[in-house]
Amino acid sequence: MTWTREKRYKKYQDWGAQELLELQTKAANSKTITHYHIHPISGLINDPNGFSYYNGEYHLFCQAYPFGPVHGLKSWIHFTSPDLVHWQYRGQAINPDTDKDNAGAYSGSGFVHNGNLLLMYTGNHRDPDWTRIPYQLIDEMDQKGHFHKWDEDLIPQPDHVTEHFRDPQLFEHEGQYFVLVGAQDKKTKTGQIDVFASNDLHNWHEDGYLHFTDKDMGYMIECPNLVFVDQKPVLIFCPQGIDKSVVHYDNIYPNMYIIGDQVDLSKAEFKTNQSSPLNLDEGFDVYATQAFNAPDGNAYAVSWVGLPDLSYPSDNEGWANMYSQVKRLEIKHNKLYQHPVKAIESLRYDKQEITSGMQTGNQYEVKLIIKKGQKGQLHLNANQDLTNGLILDFDTGTDAKLIIDRGQSNPLVNSDYGTRRTIPLNKTEDLDLDIFVDHSLCEIFVNDGEHVATLRFFANEGDQTIGFTAGTQVNGILWKMKSIL
Amino acid sequence: MTWTREKRYKKYQDWGAQELLELQTKAANSKTITHYHIHPISGLINDPNGFSYYNGEYHLFCQAYPFGPVHGLKSWIHFTSPDLVHWQYRGQAINPDTDKDNAGAYSGSGFVHNGNLLLMYTGNHRDPDWTRIPYQLIDEMDQKGHFHKWDEDLIPQPDHVTEHFRDPQLFEHEGQYFVLVGAQDKKTKTGQIDVFASNDLHNWHEDGYLHFTDKDMGYMIECPNLVFVDQKPVLIFCPQGIDKSVVHYDNIYPNMYIIGDQVDLSKAEFKTNQSSPLNLDEGFDVYATQAFNAPDGNAYAVSWVGLPDLSYPSDNEGWANMYSQVKRLEIKHNKLYQHPVKAIESLRYDKQEITSGMQTGNQYEVKLIIKKGQKGQLHLNANQDLTNGLILDFDTGTDAKLIIDRGQSNPLVNSDYGTRRTIPLNKTEDLDLDIFVDHSLCEIFVNDGEHVATLRFFANEGDQTIGFTAGTQVNGILWKMKSIL
Structure with a gap:
């Protein structure tokens, strides 16, 4: 089967139920699919999204394409857990069903606000000539699990960045709301993390590119993620095209982190003694790790086990990719340590x-x-x-x-x-x-x-x-x- | 939404994937759905089917209609378990995709033969004028989980029974293959269990109606199920329309059992000292219990929790019905005792x-x-x-x-x-x-x-x-x- 663009972006309502049932059955019978790590019900998952604690349980959403082991029209699917180990599939969450996300509900984050869970994501809009316009959107989930999309394009693409402007992380810091967005500078074609601030979640102003290194981070930064570990700011991100002389890595794209001493987001400053970022994982297949600060005082991270632009031998079994287990983060000896969570022992x-x-x-x-x-x-x-x-x-x-x-x-x-x-x-x-x-x-x-x-x-x-x-x-x-x- | 016959029997390939995803999502978010008992992924399940041990694990199939909480075009879905407690969904198993099962792959049993699992079931065929012809069919599953339907109508409907001829139980006993089929006698309109025998699984002859009581068992017997418990034959079945003076029951239809002293299937004789059958369950909602003799020496049973012709308050949440936990059977004081299996303690x-x-x-x-x-x-x-x-x-x-x-x-x-x-x-x-x-x-x-x-x-x-x-x-x-x- 050839996955033409037309096929990959076919609307969900134009697929047949029988095809989906067959694909789900094929995945469910796969001998290589995981059984204690999150995997797709059918088709592909990639970036973890909206990792959060809300309404008495942990929530984790996934970039997902249900109709094949390829990157097609993306939605978010939803899992919940009492303990970060036992996950329950909760079905489709954000669907690409508006004009602003007509070519995919791309990655983003979860933020608890006024008793609801705000899921901020990038609406991947494509014009009829396939020109991309990225919108930064919110889909709001209430305690009953109902979703309501806000109308606003909260952070229109600035003039100085290209169409590569995505993966918003929404959080509160020192009494103000912030969003970090992965971006490509239009003039220099370099990867950047663009910082925006707001007092009301509706009106946003730009603080500028986050300064966290003097080195060249390649042509694009995906999935910027600021988390506090043992009181220190830690920036996790995926630089694409970074020169191997800056940091050595072997994978097609690395997932890196840098530990700061302090962060002043209003000035877009991330102060660090670390001369370069480090690889977050030393294996072959981690990307798009998302971490968040949970109410229990810990920072937890989960990774996509898979990489952009690559495929895997199991793709012909109706599914592609899975997630790592959830890892508790700690700083020791100025390095990031990652630990299995206690509850994994219950398996x-x-x-x-x-x-x-x-x-x-x-x-x-x-x-x-x-x-x-x-x-x-x-x-x-x-x-x-x-x-x-x-x-x-x-x-x-x-x-x-x-x-x-x-x-x-x-x-x-x-x-x-x-x-x-x-x-x-x-x-x-x-x-x-x-x-x-x-x-x-x-x-x-x-x-x-x-x-x-x-x-x-x-x-x-x-x-x-x-x-x-x-x-x-x-x-x-x-x-x-x-x-x- | 009105569930017209046309809608209920719409082919699976004529349903949309989006509708199915929405229904699966609705079920996954239901507050009343079970979490340690088998439930539908979407839509309805009813009779347990093909309960067996094969290829190192337990198998349980379900009568299923994925597109709504109603009795529509039935297929079999599949679950497997290492311990009769932890069940994994394995997707669609028998699909109603041939002429002989064009109006549903109805209930049946599982029988291990020559390294494969034979699933014997009733093909519910409907003519264009909606006249029913029941076919007794086999879908054969191999160790890789591939299915192959046999071509034969193994036991054509005898002249002396009505169209109500279904739910074959295939098993081996004393060196011969037998099938019990639930039947309605054409002349008397009484419920019967029709016994067939074969030496090769292809050529079957009728031994006659099983004699297990002198009393009137109503107008139809569904789901006949012979199992051996502590060396005694036990017949589990669902008599419809049985007079309450024969055995008292409160539910719309009862699920009953009778313990025998010995059984001679060639003569269609089930010898018992029990004057009447007894209710298998004394609650409100058990029907279509299926039991089998496992290689570990135990007889295990599982029940549909739900009843024909009734609906439940949770039906509007996108799913209907669930299964009981698996129960280990024992005979004590001439009565059937039912026990939770040991592995339930691991939950x-x-x-x-x-x-x-x-x-x-x-x-x-x-x-x-x-x-x-x-x-x-x-x-x-x-x-x-x-x-x-x-x-x-x-x-x-x-x-x-x-x-x-x-x-x-x-x-x-x-x-x-x-x-x-x-x-x-x-x-x-x-x-x-x-x-x-x-x-x-x-x-x-x-x-x-x-x-x-x-x-x-x-x-x-x-x-x-x-x-x-x-x-x-x-x-x-x-x-x-x-x-x-």
Whole structure:
């Protein structure tokens, strides 16, 4: 099937129910779809949107295209959770059903206001000649789950930016409302974060581009996201086209962060001692992470596991992409640490001590300590002779590092961007790994969240062996993990 | 909206995807839908079908109409589970897409054969003049979840039965294949269970109507289901129009069972000492229970919670009906006992001792002992002054009985069939109750499964008080229950 533009932007009401039922059935029977991580009911999801706590539960929305594993006419779908682990699908939320969002209800954020949840998003409007006009819009959800779209284009595209003006983050800071918008400067064609302020949510003025670095952030910044972690402002964002001499990265586009000392949004100033942003995830497949400050005092983040402009081997199963688990953020040693939330432990069952050669299944968590001063390999979802599978190549001696190698699992995933990722470790220390596998998804938390590496990988369904290089000193626990979706 | 016949039998491919998405969203946001009992994704479910163990997991299919809370063009949808508690939706299974099932893929059973799962069902064929021809068909599912419909009408409607000839149960017994079919005799217009035998699954001969009682079973028997419990044959079935002098029942149609001593299917004989069948469930809303003998040695049953020809207050929320939890069957004192399966305990969390006036939420289990020699009331999901809610009126003295009264909860449910059900108890014994509430569903297991009463009820969302008549001696535990769907 060829996904022409015409087909991808066909109105939802012009699709047939039978096609949708078949696609949902195909996704539901996929052997590689996740079962304790958010996935599409059918078709594609990408950026997390509107991540928030409202009306006694957590809300998470997804950029979604229900009719195929491609980027088509986007809507928001909705999940809710009592604990950030057990998610319930709540169906369609923002539909692309007005003129202002006629080519998609694009990404945005959630903000609780006057007892309702304001979902601010970019209406992706296309003229008949396919020229884009981005509108910054609000869809307001009440306690009964009813939606009401505001009429206003709240922040018309400024003259000095191109059509690439999207992904509004709406929040309150020091008594004023602010919106950060990802933008491309018209003159310099550089990626920027444009800051707007308001006292009433209706009348907005521009504070200017956020100054958070002197370095060139490439040609576009997507998904700007300011969150406070341990009292410090942290800016999470996706710079596209950033030069690898500024920050090294291996993925097609990186997801980065920078920790500030303070932020003065009225002056569009983000003060930091960090010379450059850092990669948020050291795996292969994280993008568009969205974080928010929850009422419990924590900052939580969730990531799209997938990347723009790439496809995955499972796309032919009627669905594309999933989300990471929710990660609690912390600052330690001037770095961002990411931790599984406590409630993920409620999914564990069938606890076992790990021995090399045992069978893990393909939905599990392993926690293990690899003693210092060793070199070797950990194989996950390997065949019996360990020649296929996901490989973690570790050195806990003086040249301490962890190499994640998905080049020995089949089919390969976007190998144009390399099949290995290297995480530098501290010399001669024990290595602490907390690894979550959910079918074709793997999340590796290294040394209590100092590093996180998230990736897709594809093993043969029957390849479920965990194995170590002979003689490795390792202590580990395996739990099977329950399904929540 | 008027559900004309034309609309109800519109082909699935003539419905729009947008309508389906909206209906799924409405159901997903319903405040009364269940969260640990199987429910429709949208529209209606009724009879459980194809309940079986195959390829390492339990399978349960549902009679389903996805496009509204009404009985329209039926298909089978599919759920799987590792433990009979955690169910995963697997989408559409048997679709009404051939001439033989052009007006619906009606109820049937699952039978593992040669590594595949045979789903035997009734093709509900309608001629252009709407005359019904029932075909007994097989759709064969392989290990990859692919379906292949056999071409044959395996058991053509015999001359001596009317068009009411449906719900085949296919099984093997003493080296031969058998099918029981619910039937209406053409001459007498009585309900019958017609027995067929085969050595090859293709060529069938009729053994005749199953003789299991001398009494009149009304004008039709639906969903005949033979299962072996503790080595005894048990026949579960739904007689329609049975005279209340034969067996008393209150519901529009009963779901009954009879325990046999032995069964000789070649002679269509079911020998029993029981003079009449008994009600399987003593609540308001159980029908079409399907049971099967699992490889673990147990017989498991699951019930449609809903009744033919009736509607429910939640029907306007885009969905209709749900299933009971799976019940393990046992014979004790010549009666059928029904027990929750062990794995249901894995849903429990937040254990608390019960005190009168405490808040339960609306998704919970309570287990309690009411000491003998007491009269009083237990209120569930009541308001604070206990004037609204579900009432269990108990007497554990010499006039021992339990009355379930849903007449004080609003809106009322099918009150034409009464608002109270009475369960006789043994005199002066402690009363043991295990009660499961899942929003608008309540299941009450009495005295370790000697009686089960299943019912829908509707409380105000905020009415979550459990209360006792002052002075009642009671010990009880409350658990909240996790969501699985």
